[in-house]
Amino acid sequence: MLNQIRIVMVNTTHSGNIGAAARAMKNMGLSRLYLVDPIAAVDEEAIQRSSRAEDILDNVVITATLEEAIADCGLVVGTSARSRSIPWPLMSPRQCADRAAQAAAADNEIAVVFGRESRGLTNEELHLCHAHVHIPTDEAFSSLNVAQAIQVLCYELRLASLPAENDSADEARWGVDWDYPMATHEQLNGMLQHMEKTLVEIGFLDPNTPKQLMSRMRRLFQRAAPDRMEINILRGMLVAVERTAERAHQKKGEED
Incomplete structure (x- = not known):
């Protein structure tokens, strides 16, 4: 399951966050990091913050647009900290991980998308996602560093993957073997x-x-x-x- 999941970071401005994200991913067994039009470089600070997760940084995929990063994905989930003008399906991190496990069992590529450090994802970017995931932080102090948010989601994804290792595709979303894969x-x-x-x-x-x-x-x-x-x-x-x-x-x- 985990090798079907990519973590996508959009317009990241601090190289340290890229390194910290790579460390969070490696802790939980994920390895595919995508950077969409990054402002920061994968530099020495990123390498130091990755704490021996250099292999993830060495294989990072850089794209010009979010659409390019998610083009072949059957499930795309965007992180959102606030409500939007048009309500969109909203999940908790655990629900997101369960949905990812269902999509992975049906042989789909999955993307979990994280926005800018200062303002997250735009409405247009969120509209490209099948659903949004919200981390229920304390309302009095809700600001969460992007690498910390990636750690939370990666943890839930790892938990969801553990029982799935011995499951068959019969446990896919619809309870039966589906005849065609989900559209990308x-x-x-x-x-x-x-x-x-x-x-x-x-x-x-x-x-x-x-x-x-x-x-x-x-x-x-x-x-x-x-x-x-x-x-x-x-x-x-x-x-x-x-x-x-x-x-x-x-x-x-x-x-x-």
Whole structure:
């Protein structure tokens, strides 16, 4: 399970936090660290703070965007310290770990995303996540260092992995062997972009006043966790809608 999980840090500004995150991961048996557009470098301070977790730093993956870092993931969870304008599925660290174990049993890649030290993840970044995880700190002193937050989540992920070592895929999310793996972020995102284009073409979505339609549609499909065949079916439906709309438009033009 743990080798299917990546820890993703966005716009990290302090190299010491990168090193401390690597140490927290190695303590709990995780090894895959992704840095999205980091401001800090993997320098000597990071190496010292990693406390012999240099192998994680040596193999760190650096991407320009969050979407690139999570493109092949079937489950993406973003850490959030505050409520948002549109409610999103919210989990505790333990619930997050249980969900990750279910996704891993079904052979999915998993990403747990951590935001900037000063302000966390943006709304746009959080909307790329299937769910959010909140660490229930004391309200009187809720500020938590990003490496500490990574330690909490890695601990819960390790706990969830221990009984799963002897479990079969029968313990996956739906209680049976599923016929297709979950759609990756890239596949789901492609379908949503296709849907947005189609809705604009048929006049259902006004691109000048989109409001929150596509954010809510994204939330719907990420909550449903469609598999790859279901995504293909949806895209086929969208193609049929586009063709029907085009034929109707051509017929109207001929009549005019």
